[in-house]
Amino acid sequence: MEITSSSNSEPERERAGNISETERWGSLIAGGAMILTGLSQRSLRGALLAVAGGGLAYHGATADKSLPDRAIEATGLDKPIRVEKTVAIQNKSPEELYRFWRNFENLPAFMKHLKSVTVLDERRSHWVADAPLDNAVEWDAVIASDRENQLITWMSVEGSQVEHSGLIRFRALPHGRGTEVKMVIEYSVPGGQLTSAIAKLFGESPEQQIGEDLRRFKMLMEAGEIATTEGQPTGQR
Amino acid sequence: MKAVCWQGTRKIEVENVPEPTILNPRDAIVKITTTAICGSDLHLYNGYNPTMQKGDILGHEFMGEVVAVGRAVSRVKLGDRVVVPFTISCGACFFCQQDLWSLCDNSNPNAWMPEKAMGHSPSGLFGYSHLTGGYAGGQAEYARVPFADVGLFPIPEGLTDEQVVFLTDIFPTGYMAAENCHIQPGDTIAIWGCGPVGQFAIRSAFLLGAERVIAIDRVSERLQMAKAGGAEILNYEEVEVGEALNEMTAGRGPDAVIDAVGMEAHGMGLEGFFDKAMQAVKLETDRPNVLRQAIVACRKGGTVSVPGVYTGFIDKVPIGALMNKGLTLKTGQTHVHRYFQPLIERIQKGEIDPSFIITHRLPLEEAARGYEIFDAKKENCIKVVLKPGMTSDSRGVALPSSVTP
Numbered sequence: 001m002e003i004t005s006s007s008n009s010e011p012e013r014e015r016a017g018n019i020s021e022t023e024r025w026g027s028l029i030a031g032g033a034m035i036l037t038g039l040s041q042r043s044l045r046g047a048l049l050a051v052a053g054g055g056l057a058y059h060g061a062t063a064d065k066s067l068p069d070r071a072i073e074a075t076g077l078d079k080p081i082r083v084e085k086t087v088a089i090q091n092k093s094p095e096e097l098y099r100f101w102r103n104f105e106n107l108p109a110f111m112k113h114l115k116s117v118t119v120l121d122e123r124r125s126h127w128v129a130d131a132p133l134d135n136a137v138e139w140d141a142v143i144a145s146d147r148e149n150q151l152i153t154w155m156s157v158e159g160s161q162v163e164h165s166g167l168i169r170f171r172a173l174p175h176g177r178g179t180e181v182k183m184v185i186e187y188s189v190p191g192g193q194l195t196s197a198i199a200k201l202f203g204e205s206p207e208q209q210i211g212e213d214l215r216r217f218k219m220l221m222e223a224g225e226i227a228t229t230e231g232q233p234t235g236q237r
Numbered sequence: 238m239k240a241v242c243w244q245g246t247r248k249i250e251v252e253n254v255p256e257p258t259i260l261n262p263r264d265a266i267v268k269i270t271t272t273a274i275c276g277s278d279l280h281l282y283n284g285y286n287p288t289m290q291k292g293d294i295l296g297h298e299f300m301g302e303v304v305a306v307g308r309a310v311s312r313v314k315l316g317d318r319v320v321v322p323f324t325i326s327c328g329a330c331f332f333c334q335q336d337l338w339s340l341c342d343n344s345n346p347n348a349w350m351p352e353k354a355m356g357h358s359p360s361g362l363f364g365y366s367h368l369t370g371g372y373a374g375g376q377a378e379y380a381r382v383p384f385a386d387v388g389l390f391p392i393p394e395g396l397t398d399e400q401v402v403f404l405t406d407i408f409p410t411g412y413m414a415a416e417n418c419h420i421q422p423g424d425t426i427a428i429w430g431c432g433p434v435g436q437f438a439i440r441s442a443f444l445l446g447a448e449r450v451i452a453i454d455r456v457s458e459r460l461q462m463a464k465a466g467g468a469e470i471l472n473y474e475e476v477e478v479g480e481a482l483n484e485m486t487a488g489r490g491p492d493a494v495i496d497a498v499g500m501e502a503h504g505m506g507l508e509g510f511f512d513k514a515m516q517a518v519k520l521e522t523d524r525p526n527v528l529r530q531a532i533v534a535c536r537k538g539g540t541v542s543v544p545g546v547y548t549g550f551i552d553k554v555p556i557g558a559l560m561n562k563g564l565t566l567k568t569g570q571t572h573v574h575r576y577f578q579p580l581i582e583r584i585q586k587g588e589i590d591p592s593f594i595i596t597h598r599l600p601l602e603e604a605a606r607g608y609e610i611f612d613a614k615k616e617n618c619i620k621v622v623l624k625p626g627m628t629s630d631s632r633g634v635a636l637p638s639s640v641t642p
């Protein structure tokens with residue numbers, strides 16, 4: 001499994017600002033492969049914005065800015081926490097895994113930092129994450145692309161305290177080797193003023209914390225439960 | 238309940254702790270009737286595992302009776318008399334389904350720790366540090382067993398605790414070590430280390446058709462027990478082992494060799510362990526002497542089988558000998574679940590009675606003394622079993638009993 005942090009991979013403004021390239025790339029997005037290819041240069045959010053296109057209602061509030069500008073803002077000004085991880089899940093088809101994931105209300109079962117997700121409608125959901133000192137962080141997310149049994153991408157709506165983007169892709173492996181699940185998750189705070197709060201949300205090693213989410217997902221899907229030793233007896237510590 | 242707790246290097250305390258509860262739907266709680274101290278517990282006892290925490294409950298060889306089950310448990314039921322493999326396995330992942338139970342993907346909640354050191358994590362283990370999950374162990378009156386339908390094996394009628402308790406670890410471990418030797422008719426197997434695993438490897442090698450077994454140690458009662466099991470013996474303090482093995486095998490060398498010693502308590506290279514662990518451990522010199530000797534002694538084209546526990550790095554392994562002699566190296570934590578059925582059948586048929594290994598039976602309360610005499614090999618100690626509920630006056634101390642190979 002790989003863990004990648006994008007903190008040292010800020011895109012060049014010129015490239016992110018190349019409308020035709022970005023949009024052509026967006027139009028090729030089909031199976032998610034291009035998003036994944038593009039991630040080494042760009043933020044996930046920028047990629048998803050490109051995919052979503054300019055006309056979606058959820059950036060109405062900032063519609064004065066062009067799509068490429070939004071991508072620059074999302075990618076160039078702060079250092080998002082990004083984790084990219086792939087696992088194989090045995091004895092579960094892409095269909096079964098897709099169906100579980102497509103109901104975002106299932107996510108807090110294995111994403112430790114999430115307190116709740118409430119599905120508002122077919123594309124929109126409200127997310128609440130636990131932050132230290134009882135400070136919950138909340139945002140609305142919208143599904144950016146949804147290819148049944150293959151790929152779901154989502155991102156927080158404009159103006160959220162925490163910009164959160166995610167991608168999950170399911171692919172059958174050959175010869176009964178299960179389903180390959182690739183997850184990319186990204187969090188950032190516009191302007192960076194709350195960056196330390198984000199770090200607190202995920203502890204000392206956000207890459208690891210978020211990566212552990214996918215491991216817990218695998219445990220839940222394969223074993224039906226998440227291995228734990230919390231709450232077992234011990235002697236004097 | 239009473240439980241054997243690690244409180245620091247060579248500091249074992251039997252404490253009163255809360256009873257375990259069902260934490261996950263597939264859990265069961267077992268009331269323990271017999272448990273044992275394993276040679277690898279001595280690595281913890283001697284403070285060589287930096288991921289031990291004060292208060293950790295020790296023990297990974299235990300059996301008892303099922304007294305509670307979670308809602309997702311269906312194959313075992315209350316009142317079943319069971320043994321518990323020391324490896325914790327989900328039964329559903331790629332590795333469990335390949336019969337590679339000790340490599341389970343889903344049973345180590347701290348999998349990130351070994352991943353940093355080893356690339357991937359082995360399964361969770363009972364009572365064996367936080368590197369392998371930090372699960373409370375079975376040297377206690379009760380233990381929680383995850384994945385109970387996979388990890389509990391009901392015992393058929395008519396067998397005593399002492400005949401079956403070692404199915405949890407040392408018997409299958411010795412057996413797998415011998416099985417990994419791919420024994421052919423006429424083969425000679427050399428085994429370094431005549432502790433409990435070595436003893437079971439000796440008997441297993443014969444069960445699997447070895448012509449000769451040569452056992453190497455320096456502790457006389459261990460060598461005596463090996464001899465009783467049918468082995469020829471070498472005391473490495475008295476002879477040069479490599480030369481002796483060549484003489485005994487017409488210059489060809491043993492067809493397969495077993496390192497049943499492992500890192501030993503005198504040094505294990507933890508270099509490169511994940512960072513926090515590093516801070517907690519003082520680096521010492523490795524002692525892979527046995528592995529080196531075994532590789533050099535093995536005949537060309539033979540097999541080197543390593544059941545001995547290594548956790549870190551070792552230095553100066555004779556890779557040239559390994560490569561140029563075309564040796565096969567076979568290792569691994571034991572896939573305990575794989576061996577329950579074949580081994581219990583051998584016990585039922587009377588081919589082996591694993592209780593031969595027991596030299597000491599102590600009440601749970603005397604665990605600290607058990608660790609001490611086992612570690613120091615005092616009182617001719619080879620294997621200690623602990624009995625919750627045993628009183629000091631009902632105890633009997635047995636010496637190595639007569640054994641049939």
Ligand SMILES: [Zn+2]
Pocket residue numbers: 275276277278297323406407
């Ligand atoms: Zn053991």
Ligand SMILES: [Zn+2]
Pocket residue numbers: 326327328329330331332333334340341342343344
């Ligand atoms: Zn498994």
